[in-house]
Amino acid sequence: MDEFQQRLAAAQAGDEAAFVHLFRSIQPILVRYLATIGGPLAEDAAAETWVRVVRDLHRFRGDEAGWRSWVFTIGHARLRDAQRRAGREAVTADAELEPMLGLATDDVESSVEELLSTESALALIGRLPHDQAEAVLLRYVVGLDAPATARVLGKRPGAVRVAAHRGLRRLATLLPSEGVTDLTAPSVAEVT
Amino acid sequence: MTKHRARTSDEPALDPRVREIFAAAAAPVETTNPLPGEEAALAAFRTSTRRTSKRPMLSALVSAKTAVAAAIGAGVMLTGGVGAAAAGILPGAAQQTARTVLETVGISVPAGDGADNNGRPEQTPGDRADKNANPRGSEAADVPPAADHGKQVSETAKNTTADGAHKGRDIARVASDGRAKSGDHHGQPPVSPPNTGGTGTASDATDGHEQSAGAAGHGTGTANEASNGASSSGSGNGPADH
Numbered sequence: 001m002d003e004f005q006q007r008l009a010a011a012q013a014g015d016e017a018a019f020v021h022l023f024r025s026i027q028p029i030l031v032r033y034l035a036t037i038g039g040p041l042a043e044d045a046a047a048e049t050w051v052r053v054v055r056d057l058h059r060f061r062g063d064e065a066g067w068r069s070w071v072f073t074i075g076h077a078r079l080r081d082a083q084r085r086a087g088r089e090a091v092t093a094d095a096e097l098e099p100m101l102g103l104a105t106d107d108v109e110s111s112v113e114e115l116l117s118t119e120s121a122l123a124l125i126g127r128l129p130h131d132q133a134e135a136v137l138l139r140y141v142v143g144l145d146a147p148a149t150a151r152v153l154g155k156r157p158g159a160v161r162v163a164a165h166r167g168l169r170r171l172a173t174l175l176p177s178e179g180v181t182d183l184t185a186p187s188v189a190e191v192t
Numbered sequence: 193m194t195k196h197r198a199r200t201s202d203e204p205a206l207d208p209r210v211r212e213i214f215a216a217a218a219a220p221v222e223t224t225n226p227l228p229g230e231e232a233a234l235a236a237f238r239t240s241t242r243r244t245s246k247r248p249m250l251s252a253l254v255s256a257k258t259a260v261a262a263a264i265g266a267g268v269m270l271t272g273g274v275g276a277a278a279a280g281i282l283p284g285a286a287q288q289t290a291r292t293v294l295e296t297v298g299i300s301v302p303a304g305d306g307a308d309n310n311g312r313p314e315q316t317p318g319d320r321a322d323k324n325a326n327p328r329g330s331e332a333a334d335v336p337p338a339a340d341h342g343k344q345v346s347e348t349a350k351n352t353t354a355d356g357a358h359k360g361r362d363i364a365r366v367a368s369d370g371r372a373k374s375g376d377h378h379g380q381p382p383v384s385p386p387n388t389g390g391t392g393t394a395s396d397a398t399d400g401h402e403q404s405a406g407a408a409g410h411g412t413g414t415a416n417e418a419s420n421g422a423s424s425s426g427s428g429n430g431p432a433d434h
Contacts, residue, residue, distance in 0.1 A: 014241040016234065023233055028221045031228070043229070050233035054240040121216035140206075140214045168210060175209045 004064040012058050019057075023050070026068060030075050032118070033137050036126045038079045041086055045079040052078070069148040072138065076152050124174055125167075132167030139164045341367075 001009070010018035030049065034042035052074045060070060125133055125141070138149040139160070146164075150157040206214070221227065291302070348366040352359050 011237075016237065019237050020230070020234065023230060024221075024227060027227050027229060027233075029218060032217065046229050047232055050229065051236050054233065054237040057237075057240070117216040118219045121213045124213055125217060137217075141217045143218070168206065171210050171213065172207045175207070175213070 002064075004067070008060070008067065012060070019054075022067070026071055029142055030071060032122055033072065033142060034075055034079050036122045036137060037130070037134055038083060041079060041082040045075060045082045048078040048082070049075040065144070065148065068142065069144055069151060072142060072144065073152045125171065127174060128167050128170055131163045132170060135160050135163035136167035136171065140168075 007018045031046050034045050138144045146157040146160050150160045345367045349363050352362045
């Protein structure tokens with residue numbers, strides 16, 4: 001039994017520390033995904049996601065990849081529900097993204113550089129068409145494979161591959177030739 | 193915290209600049225403080241854990257209560273059944289079954305209304321069917337042999353020295369075993385003849401003792417005989433003795 005399985009079993013048995021570890025291993029990237037796709041609805045969607053996760057945690061069986069896929073499937077569905085309730089289209093990342101990126105207040109100063117690069121990277125991905133942004137985020141940021149991404153999105157793996165491929169090509173065209181580091185300033189200025 | 197996963201085989205070769213974008217987007221968060229949403233998730237986890245841990249206790253309690261209730265119910269039914277069997281108030285077949293069972297454990301219970309003194313059932317459905325097939329029932333055994341009785345009547349009719357109404361009286365008395373009053377003097381209060389109708393009326397008047405002629409092998413003039421004198425058809429107005 002690997003480390004993940006041990007933590008999962010402990011969390012399913014009620015171990016809070018194990019659950020916190022599982023939460024922290026996925027919450028930042030979950031919030032980034034939800035914020036990039038759903039904008040201001042991300043916070044509520046993330047909270048509802050964890051309510052569902054803890055409710056059904058004792059029934060989950062699988063490895064770490066399966067765990068991530070399961071949590072993101074729930075998160076994606078909760079975001080869709082929140083969007084339907086809000087009656088609005090998905091919005092791209094904006095200034096509301098910053099407080100949801102998973103940084104505690106006392107870590108802000110030490111993580112400014114990281115925050116800027118993370119925020120700008122997400123803002124750049126958020127410029128993609130919606131289906132391409134979803135596929136690119138899940139495939140290359142979250143790290144799911146094509147079948148798992150397809151399950152999260154409720155699409156066929158082939159459609160996911162196509163969307164991801166187009167997203168990659170489009171993303172490359174958005175980048176300035178001098179590199180990502182130089183991209184930070186204009187991106188931050190753009191979202192603020 | 194989060195890991196940027198190694199590229200899988202189906203991934204296209206990434207532009208190095210795009211790869212930097214993904215690395216920045218998936219950058220881990222290094223903090224010991226609670227993340228946004230962590231307290232709420234932990235509270236939900238605690239609530240769910242308490243609910244989950246209560247479920248087995250609750251189900252076990254419900255199961256125990258169910259088992260106790262079932263045991264009490266079974267005990268009441270068993271006690272009541274034995275009591276009913278001891279009182280002999282169960283239906284015939286059930287009483288007999290209870291008696292057989294309880295006798296094996298040394299408990300003696302009465303055979304019940306549905307059995308004779310030897311404990312035999314009163315009658316089986318087959319017995320009833322047989323009896324129904326013969327509407328005469330067991331009363332047929334109480335009637336003297338029809339041939340002998342008819343012979344007596346015939347002998348009386350042939351050998352009597354009386355004549356007229358007296359002869360008829362003698363014959364009727366033999367035929368009715370002395371209960372017929374035909375030939376007696378009148379003057380007694382008239383009564384309605386109890387058997388003025390057909391067979392059904394005769395049967396009613398004789399409390400079911402009326403016999404069909406063919407079934408009993410009697411002659412048609414033996415209504416009194418067949419009803420043991422209770423039927424007065426053809427006789428005078430004497431009172432019916434029934």
